[in-house]
Amino acid sequence: MSALRLVIFDVDGTLVDSQADIVAAMSHAFARAERDAPTREAILSIVGLSLDRAIALLAPDVDAGTQGRMVEWYKEAYIALRAKIGAAESSPLYPGAREVLEALNAQPETLLGVATGKSRRGLDKLLEGHGLEGMFITQQVSDHHPSKPHPSMIRAALSETGLEPHQAVMIGDTSFDMEMAAAAGVAGIGVGWGYHPRAALGAARHVIDSFDALPPLLQQIWETAA
Structure with a gap:
């Protein structure tokens, strides 16, 4: 053995x-989709899932095409937040x-x-x-x-x-x-x-x-x- x-x-x-950036990026994605952002608790409940699965659970009434765009909006916001202060700080x-x-x-x-x-x-x-x-x-x-x-x-x-x-x-x-x-x-x-x-x-x-x-x-x- x-x-x-x-x-x-x-x-x-x-x-x-990383919860601050996760919540901020998800809120940004929902704002771009002209939807009310989920609560902090709801957003943190899906951390760990793949992003497409997470957004599908948080926005089940949104069509698949918009969900896909929300994934990209989330990524853009997260990258921008990380770039602002660096990964170690964010x-x-x-x-x-x-x-x-x-x-x-x-x-x-x-x-x-x-x-x-x-x-x-x-x-x-x-x-x-x-x-x-x-x-x-x-x-x-x-x-x-x-x-x-x-x-x-x-x-x-x-x-x-x-x-x-x-x-x-x-x-x-x-x-x-x-x-x-x-x-x-x-x-x-x-x-x-x-x-x-x-x-x-x-x-x-x-x-x-x-x-x-x-x-x-x-x-x-x-x-x-x-």
């Missing part, structure tokens, strides 16, 4: 707090995130991955802004997969690293992340600081409330799986 293990992270609401890392990432990355047997509803371009800009290029050996983005909670992203990450489900965990803040993990047969670790309430993380095997709690929990999971 390989001694390697894979730790996959969601991004928005898990590693970084989407800051949560407390403890960098320290835990660096500690895990220093472990030869631990591989890091990302499974995000962001686009390839969006993820690249974020990693560059935080100086995290090269940190994640497998990076799954919305361009190449069905929206969460479909398990495609995790299955691809396992395939790329040659690992089995029991050798991996998925860390995320939404029900979509935890349902995706369950569907892929991977242990889901929910985080209590993100965009979905703790009560929505029912598919998680574990829930943590700070990054400090992650390393000891991972050690416990690996020992149990051994």
